[in-house]
Structure formats: structure tokens, C-alpha cells
Amino acid sequence: MTFVGGSASTTCQKDGTWSHPVPKCMAPCEVPSIEHGRVTNYNPDARVAHDKHITVDCIAQYELRYNTTPATCNNGSWTHIPTCIPARCKTLPRRPRHGMVIAPKTDHGMKALFRCKDGYKLSGPNITECSFGRWTGETPICNETYCPFPGKLENGRILLVGHMGMYDYRPYVRKITNNRQIMYECDRHYTLNEGPSGATCVDGRWSPQEKPKCIRGSHPQVRWDRSVREKREAVIRRQRRLDVNRTKRRKRGKRKQKSKTNLCDAFYVFT
Secondary structure: EEEOOOOOOOOOOOOOOOOOOOOOOOOOOOOOOOOOOOOOOOOOOOOOOOOEEEOOEOOOEEEEOOOOOOEEEEEEEEEOOOOOOEOOOOOOOOOOEEEOOOEOOOOOOOOOEEOOOEEEEOOOOOEEEEEEOOOOOOOOOOOEEOOOOOOOOOOOEEEEOOOOEEEEEOOOOOOOOOOOOEEEEEOOOOOEEEEEEEEEEOOOOOEOHHHHEEEOOOOOHHHHHEEEHHHHHHHHHHHHHHHHHHHHHHHHHHHHHHHHHHHHHHHHOOO
């Protein structure tokens, strides 16, 4: 027992009051058993005096549940019992290049989702799980997707839009990336009908997928030709902007990579 009070004795005074308040005897606490852990500052069979606290260490792959106050003995009982729980993942999973990671929480058992940016396709597992402080599995890869040759246009041709203009799209042309566009053009004495005037490469597929039909006609539609010409010019301008922005991003990426490399060489040594 622990004596708590200002004095071990008290005297009855003339006014009928005691000179000191009645002291208290506070009971000790038994050392608690910690699952997946142990008390480090007391032996298992020891008794802990009132108002004393204990420290706890958890075994590998476990950690203490967060608590701002230490476990303290209070007249025979503990303010709380420390608990060892499966370790959390301290960082997010490694993000794949050209991709992202979505992880609402990093506790044990929580899952994270891998996704690729537009124009890229995921190769590998799309989900990882936090297991005792580590993310399971390998980081997937985001591979760039390319649109296949759309085929031929009967009584017409398919033009591939570039930053300098439009070119005949041939089957041997490979690696048509996301957001590239094609336009349809009919042969002389034929006009486009029943379908779109062009298509865009979206995640490895042409959108829309259906091709128009070239209908024979001796009188071309002037209004249609003008609208097609305007659409082509707008598509070319857009393609130029995309190419310029892509070039700028690549240059910025190279500069960042160079600056990171110089910083590592100056201050860190990786082993």
C-alpha cells in the first residue's frame, strides 16, 4: 500500500477540527500481461505502486496503439492497458511511372489501388495490401498504349494529323499515341456520308470506331467542304499544341531528374 497524505498523525484542536486531513492508503497494481508485447521497466510478477507508470515494447511487426498518456497505476487499477496492434505502413506504396496510387488509409489490412494515366495500360496487380507494416506484391508497370491501323476507307483515304499537317496513314506507321487524330477524305467524285469525319486515339482505341462511307456524287457539297477544312485546321492547331506541351514536359522532367541527381551526388550516398 502507498501512504498518501500530508501527515501520518492528526490532532484534535480546540475548535473541534483535526489539524490534518485523514490520509489515504492507495493499493498497488499488478503488472499487466501484454499480448504481442512486454512491460520493460517491471518484472512480470512485480507490483507497481500507486501513481507509477509502465513502459511497453511490442514484438516485431507490431506497434503500440496510439495514446498520448502513459499507463498509470491508480489505486489498484490501470488508467488503461497498452495494446500492441499490427504495424501500420509508414509510407504509401511506390507509385508506378506514368501512374498513381490511391490509398485512403495505411493501417494494417488496408488496400491501395494503382491506376495509370490516360494513354497507359496497367501491367501487373492493380491492388496492394498493407500487411504488418509492408505493402504486399510488386509495383505494377504502366505501359503506353498505341492505336492500331484503322483499316482502309473504301473510295477514300485516311489522313494522320501531325503538327505540320496531315499525311496518308499507312499500315507500317506504328506507335500512334493517345490523343492523336485521323481524318477521313473521299476520292474525287465521292463525298463523306453516314459517319464521322475523323477519330481520336483514346486508350488504345479509335473513338468513334465506326468509319464513314464515301458515296459517289458528281456535285460536291461546298458547305460540307468548308466545314471539313475548318475542322482540319482546328485539329492541326490542337495537335501542334499537344506536341509543344509534350516537349515542354519532357524538358522539365529531364531538368528535374538532373537536379535530383546532382543533389544526391552532393549530399547522399545510396547503398
